[in-house]
Amino acid sequence: MGRGGNRGGGRGGRKAFRGKGKNNRGGGRDTRTEPWSDIKRENELFESYYRKGGFMEEEEFGEMWKYLASDLPNSFRFTGTKSDALAVREIFKRRYIPAIEALDFEGTRVEPPKPVEGFPDELVWDMKTHKKVIRRHKPFAEFQKFLVAETTSGNISRQEVVSMIPPHFLDVKPGMVVLDMCAAPGSKSAQLAEMIHGDEEERVMQAARNESPNIDDGGDYSDDGRSTGLLIANDTDYKRAGMLVHQVKRLNFPNLIVTQHDASIFPSIELPSAEGEKKQYLKFDRILTDVPCSGDGTARKNPNVWQKWTPKDGLGLHNLQLRILFRGLQMLKKGGRLVYSTCSMNPVENEAVVAAAIEACGGISKVRIVDCSDHLPKLKRVPGLNRWKVFDTSAFPGSQEKMGHLFTSWDNFVKAQAKYRAEEPERQFSSKVSPGCFPPTASSDEERIPLERCMRVYPHLQDTGAFFIAVLEKLDDIKVAQIRNADNEAELRKATNELEATVPASAATSAVEKIKEEAVEEANGDATPGDRSPLKRKLEEPDEDAASKRVKAEELPAQPVVKPEEQDKETGADVPMAVDDVQPEINGTTTVSTPALSNQAKRLKPEAQSQSKEFFEYLPADDPTVADILDFFGISERFPRDRFMVKNKEGLTLNKIYYTSALAKKIISQNKNRGMKFIHCGVVMFVAHKIKDGNIKAPWRLQNEGIRILEPWASKRIVTCTSKQTLYKMLIEMFPKLPKDGSHEIGEIGDQLTDMEVGCSFIRIEPSEGEDGFPFRMVLPLWRHPGSANMMVDKDDRKAMLLRLFNETNPIIKNHVLEKARAAEEARKDELEAESRELDEELEQVVDEAQAEEVDGEEKPVLGDYMEVEA
Ligand SMILES: C[S@@+](CC[C@H](N)C(=O)[O-])C[C@H]1O[C@@H](n2cnc3c(N)ncnc32)[C@H](O)[C@@H]1O
Numbered sequence: 062m063g064r065g066g067n068r069g070g071g072r073g074g075r076k077a078f079r080g081k082g083k084n085n086r087g088g089g090r091d092t093r094t095e096p097w098s099d100i101k102r103e104n105e106l107f108e109s110y111y112r113k114g115g116f117m118e119e120e121e122f123g124e125m126w127k128y129l130a131s132d133l134p135n136s137f138r139f140t141g142t143k144s145d146a147l148a149v150r151e152i153f154k155r156r157y158i159p160a161i162e163a164l165d166f167e168g169t170r171v172e173p174p175k176p177v178e179g180f181p182d183e184l185v186w187d188m189k190t191h192k193k194v195i196r197r198h199k200p201f202a203e204f205q206k207f208l209v210a211e212t213t214s215g216n217i218s219r220q221e222v223v224s225m226i227p228p229h230f231l232d233v234k235p236g237m238v239v240l241d242m243c244a245a246p247g248s249k250s251a252q253l254a255e256m257i258h259g260d261e262e263e264r265v266m267q268a269a270r271n272e273s274p275n276i277d278d279g280g281d282y283s284d285d286g287r288s289t290g291l292l293i294a295n296d297t298d299y300k301r302a303g304m305l306v307h308q309v310k311r312l313n314f315p316n317l318i319v320t321q322h323d324a325s326i327f328p329s330i331e332l333p334s335a336e337g338e339k340k341q342y343l344k345f346d347r348i349l350t351d352v353p354c355s356g357d358g359t360a361r362k363n364p365n366v367w368q369k370w371t372p373k374d375g376l377g378l379h380n381l382q383l384r385i386l387f388r389g390l391q392m393l394k395k396g397g398r399l400v401y402s403t404c405s406m407n408p409v410e411n412e413a414v415v416a417a418a419i420e421a422c423g424g425i426s427k428v429r430i431v432d433c434s435d436h437l438p439k440l441k442r443v444p445g446l447n448r449w450k451v452f453d454t455s456a457f458p459g460s461q462e463k464m465g466h467l468f469t470s471w472d473n474f475v476k477a478q479a480k481y482r483a484e485e486p487e488r489q490f491s492s493k494v495s496p497g498c499f500p501p502t503a504s505s506d507e508e509r510i511p512l513e514r515c516m517r518v519y520p521h522l523q524d525t526g527a528f529f530i531a532v533l534e535k536l537d538d539i540k541v542a543q544i545r546n547a548d549n550e551a552e553l554r555k556a557t558n559e560l561e562a563t564v565p566a567s568a569a570t571s572a573v574e575k576i577k578e579e580a581v582e583e584a585n586g587d588a589t590p591g592d593r594s595p596l597k598r599k600l601e602e603p604d605e606d607a608a609s610k611r612v613k614a615e616e617l618p619a620q621p622v623v624k625p626e627e628q629d630k631e632t633g634a635d636v637p638m639a640v641d642d643v644q645p646e647i648n649g650t651t652t653v654s655t656p657a658l659s660n661q662a663k664r665l666k667p668e669a670q671s672q673s674k675e676f677f678e679y680l681p682a683d684d685p686t687v688a689d690i691l692d693f694f695g696i697s698e699r700f701p702r703d704r705f706m707v708k709n710k711e712g713l714t715l716n717k718i719y720y721t722s723a724l725a726k727k728i729i730s731q732n733k734n735r736g737m738k739f740i741h742c743g744v745v746m747f748v749a750h751k752i753k754d755g756n757i758k759a760p761w762r763l764q765n766e767g768i769r770i771l772e773p774w775a776s777k778r779i780v781t782c783t784s785k786q787t788l789y790k791m792l793i794e795m796f797p798k799l800p801k802d803g804s805h806e807i808g809e810i811g812d813q814l815t816d817m818e819v820g821c822s823f824i825r826i827e828p829s830e831g832e833d834g835f836p837f838r839m840v841l842p843l844w845r846h847p848g849s850a851n852m853m854v855d856k857d858d859r860k861a862m863l864l865r866l867f868n869e870t871n872p873i874i875k876n877h878v879l880e881k882a883r884a885a886e887e888a889r890k891d892e893l894e895a896e897s898r899e900l901d902e903e904l905e906q907v908v909d910e911a912q913a914e915e916v917d918g919e920e921k922p923v924l925g926d927y928m929e930v931e932a
Pocket residue numbers: 075079080081082084085224242243244245246247248249250295296297298301322323324325351352353354381
């Protein structure tokens with residue numbers, strides 16, 4: 062990853078809401094007007110469910126609840142390549158920890174940040190002092206500046222600790238093909254990209270020096286050290302997908318594609334195949350399904366949980382979560398690994414989804430839950446649940462009063478419903494409960510799904526938010542699925558209705574105030590658990606050949622457009638979306654009473670479509686513009702020439718030239734006309750230099766984003782910086798002068814530039830030991846003008862570098878070009894004023910002359926005078 066601004070100005074970080082796209086219910090966006098500290102952290106229904114739902118002992122519940130109602134510590138992660146991340150972490154430890162340790166705030170010693178146990182290399186830190194205190198109070202000003210500057214430069218990610226866990230369990234290796242199905246705003250995608258990237262830069266430099274890379278981490282380094290892996294980050298929500306692009310763009314990762322699809326019907330991705338050969342479709346080594354959820358585990362930072370929690374939030378999302386997970390398992394390679402995660406504590410959104418998906422895939426011989434007890438051993442967690450109660454509410458129409466009901470099984474639920482229909486036909490339930498919400502009932506020990514292998518992280522275990530993680534491995538192709546869809550449920554309901562008469566009137570006993578425990582039959586042992594197992598229907602693995610069939614997307618209104626990065630982009634109509642011929646036929650509705658959707662209707666649920674279209678046109682390997690640029694920089698023939706792309710319909714090298722990995726190219730080229738919605742791919746490698754600067758062979762600028770990918774292969778236009786002092790001068794002066802007589806003030810850089818032709822070049826800075834050395838390798842672009850030089854790093858990034866390398870908190874960056882332009886503007890202003898004075902004088906003269914005329918002739922109205930009308 063680039064330093065010194067090459068990650069742009071991304072300000073990522075998760076919002077205090079979790080996936081409230083159009084499909085999501087629950088807490089929703091934080092819309093409160095009153096301050097967080099004034100929000101009452103109480104909610105009777107919420108508390109009753111977690112207290113009575115049988116999740117933990119009363120004593121532990123008390124501890125958990127106390128933490129859940131307290132503020133969340135402030136956490137962050139050092140990001141980027143490992144060597145860069147470790148270098149910035151060292152600066153932080155050396156400079157800021159001692160300063161914070163010495164602070165007093167409101168009479169108490171400040172507890173400094175600490176590395177979070179369980180995460181490798183001390184790259185994750187948290188701090189008890191609240192974010193707001195750090196932001197607003199003077200003693201923390203220096204530390205706050207560091208956090209802001211490094212977050213902007215992309216060296217720090219302000220991410221919640223628990224949210225960092227799922228990618229760690231995916232066990233991603235460089236070279237793997239990974240899908241993040243619900244990725245926005247992208248903090249986990251960033252982690253995954255880092256993992257796929259590995260120590261790529263180090264390896265590429267070794268390859269360029271013809272050294273054989275010394276690696277045995279199982280990655281594929283056949284592409285001259287470059288990672289052959291790929292991350293596809295997807296989100297259905299148009300605006301959030303825009304946030305995702307913004308977040309991942311600063312990673313400068315050419316092995317990344319962002320798509321915008323409903324993950325539950327994510328299209329199969331076609332791979333190129335020879336004429337007449339059977340079509341091949343991409344299967345993933347790793348998949349993350351960090352699904353939309355009720356988010357009740359984020360209560361420490363999300364007031365909506367306290368204000369709005371209802372059991373409907375989780376119940377309403379169960380089916381969408383199940384469909385997303387099922388689709389993920391379909392697209393996973395045999396032997397591949399999938400992590401399912403939520404920030405909810407509700408088993409209906411967690412263990413129930415995992416169990417229902419495994420059942421839908423054909424059981425534990427097809428998909429197993431991986432025992433991860435030996436992975437991240439310092440991370441405190443508790444086993445997943447095998448038993449839980451499902452919570453629902455009911456009310457009479459028009460009444461505000463709600464009654465809570467706890468059900469232990471689908472049978473009891475159906476029986477209780479029948480009883481209420483007979484006794485209180487007016488009472489209405491949320492009708493979001495489906496059979497898959499309940500604990501699975503295996504017919505034998507061998508078939509039992511070991512849900513205890515799932516992981517629950519609770520707030521009190523290590524002072525974090527709550528999270529749920531399940532690691533799944535696909536053992537075999539999914540050929541037969543057990544489906545519980547609305548048709549089957551209706552059949553089941555019909556069958557169980559016949560049992561109504563057998564339900565004793567006393568079936569439902571009062572448990573907590575308004576909460577009813579609807580599980581008495583089972584508890585008394587007099588219930589005959591009905592056959593919960595649904596009717597079976599065959600579901601073949603998608604017939605990939607049929608995947609190219611098109612389904613016309615519904616016409617939807619125009620959506621806001623992602624900030625365009627290319628001016629010459631055109632808009633075009635959406636291409637119909639390609640989906641698998643056979644989609645997971647899990648109940649697409651969330652209610653037991655809703656009529657079944659036709660298969661066609663289930664497929665016709667595309668996400669909101671935008672009217673704008675990105676173009677991704679690859680340039681031919683012998684493109685003359687690219688050839689000139691590569692020649693100008695002396696780029697080795699070993700650097701691939703066929704991966705350059707432009708983003709205009711005509712495929713012209715107008716403004717920007719992008720670079721992508723080989724696999725990204727294959728996928729984009731093969732699928733862009735199949736209806737896939739690609740919304741981002743590629744790092745900007747070259748930008749057209751439009752200022753007249755003489756006759757330059759390659760009037761293109763190197764870009765921070767792509768410079769480190771290209772630099773190891775360059776043999777020309779390289780300037781080496783060896784002194785910190787020189788770099789300092791280059792940073793505080795935007796355009797240091799380079800007079801013809803060689804009397805510059807920029808040390809070794811100026812010496813090397815003296816005889817260099819006008820145009821772009823690399824500044825190479827190698828790391829060196831000691832306080833006076835450079836903490837990490839840097840490569841920066843520089844433009845040599847006829848009379849000056851310009852390191853092409855923007856002001857914010859210059860400031861970040863000055864702070865990081867020189868501890869300079871308020872640098873004044875000189876820009877004589879801007880000053881000259883301002884002076885010219887001032888001079889022009891003076892000129893304009895003079896012109897305007899002259900005009901006034903002329904006008905006065907005209908008026909005087911007009912008045913003089915009056916003396917001789919008829920009276921005429923003049924400017925500033927008024928007419929006298931004769932009576
Ligand atoms: C919990 S958030 C994901 C957070 C993200 N993984 C991260 O770490 O930054 C859930 C995301 O799912 C998205 N989403 C909701 N329904 C979806 C669907 N049907 N397909 C794909 N994404 C969906 C939401 O827009 C939201 O961004």
